[in-house]
Amino acid sequence: MPLDTSPVPDYQQQLRLDGKGYVVLGAGQGMGRQTTHALSQAGAQVLCMDIDSDLAEAVAAEVGGIAFVGDATKRSDIEALAAVAAERLPGVDGFVDIIGMARWGGVLDVNDEDWDWQFDMVLRHAYLASQILGKHMVEVGKGGTMVFIASVSALTAAPNHAAYGAGKAALLAWIKSVAIELAPYGIRANAVAPGTILTPRMEAQFDEERARHNDELTPLGAMGRPPDIAGAALFLSSPLSGYITGRTLVVDGGVDVKFPYTPL
Numbered sequence: 703m704p705l706d707t708s709p710v711p712d713y714q715q716q717l718r719l720d721g722k723g724y725v726v727l728g729a730g731q732g733m734g735r736q737t738t739h740a741l742s743q744a745g746a747q748v749l750c751m752d753i754d755s756d757l758a759e760a761v762a763a764e765v766g767g768i769a770f771v772g773d774a775t776k777r778s779d780i781e782a783l784a785a786v787a788a789e790r791l792p793g794v795d796g797f798v799d800i801i802g803m804a805r806w807g808g809v810l811d812v813n814d815e816d817w818d819w820q821f822d823m824v825l826r827h828a829y830l831a832s833q834i835l836g837k838h839m840v841e842v843g844k845g846g847t848m849v850f851i852a853s854v855s856a857l858t859a860a861p862n863h864a865a866y867g868a869g870k871a872a873l874l875a876w877i878k879s880v881a882i883e884l885a886p887y888g889i890r891a892n893a894v895a896p897g898t899i900l901t902p903r904m905e906a907q908f909d910e911e912r913a914r915h916n917d918e919l920t921p922l923g924a925m926g927r928p929p930d931i932a933g934a935a936l937f938l939s940s941p942l943s944g945y946i947t948g949r950t951l952v953v954d955g956g957v958d959v960k961f962p963y964t965p966l
């Protein structure tokens with residue numbers, strides 16, 4: 703065999719986003735705030751969108767970014783967001799869509815109002831952002847990345863997550879179409895599927911005993927924290943993941959890989 707003398711890239715440099723512009727939807731706290739910091743530390747200028755003006759402004763101030771207040775489930779707000787991104791960022795090189803929340807209910811309990819609310823909360827903003835920011839990225843012609851926060855509830859029958867899980871599973875199907883249709887333009891689309899992550903909102907829902915039990919169930923020994931998701935979002939936003947599209951990266955400390963039965 704001849705010696706392999708093919709060029710070796712600078713792998714660390716491939717994690718850098720210097721001179722690029724990113725939008726984070728739901729940037730205000732938890733995973734969104736940490737993802738904003740991760741993108742900013744990698745060199746990107748970040749447009750921080752949140753429905754809560756105090757949160758949007760606080761995180762933008764932390765990273766020297768731009769705050770944008772809006773409701774991501776409204777087409778007019780995403781159009782306004784895209785206009786600000788085009789005008790004030792060095793480029794629209796990608797976005798990370800963090801937004802989502804579960805309204806608890808089993809299959810026999812979900813009502814029509816819950817169903818519509820749930821699909822807006824997990825899916826509508828992803829559709830709007832992909833389409834509206836995507837059109838801009840296609841027109842500019844420099845490629846880019848889209849990262850969406852899904853959930854392990856899209857992959858398993860998580861208790862009381864019937865409508866939420868259905869919406870997140872639909873999100874994964876949507877991402878596959880986005881990935882394939884926009885691949886010719888150099889745009890990649892991927893999902894991160896978190897397990898249980900102690901965001902500020904989740905932390906309020908856990909008492910000590912339940913938290914300890916969940917930690918014990920996790921092969922890596924503890925529930926996740928927002929930076930665990932931000933790291934995955936940064937990887938999928940960076941050139942280091944340049945050959946990955948249409949995929950879901952599960953970030954759950956190994957819970958999903960465990961053998962579920964009691965051994966003999």
Ligand SMILES: NC(=O)c1ccc[n+]([C@@H]2O[C@H](COP(=O)([O-])OP(=O)(O)OC[C@H]3O[C@@H](n4cnc5c(N)ncnc54)[C@H](O)[C@@H]3O)[C@@H](O)[C@H]2O)c1
Pocket residue numbers: 727728729730731732733734751752753754757772773774775800801802803804851852853854895896897898899900901902903904
């Ligand atoms: N926390 C978990 O254990 C967990 C597990 C699996 C998946 N997820 C997913 O992770 C993502 C983040 O969850 P989280 O618990 O960190 O949420 P969070 O509520 O802590 O953060 C979401 C942010 O989005 C903002 N937001 C909400 N609705 C908005 C809207 N319509 N327009 C603009 N901004 C809006 C909120 O103000 C908040 O700052 C969600 O997609 C959720 O479904 C969370």
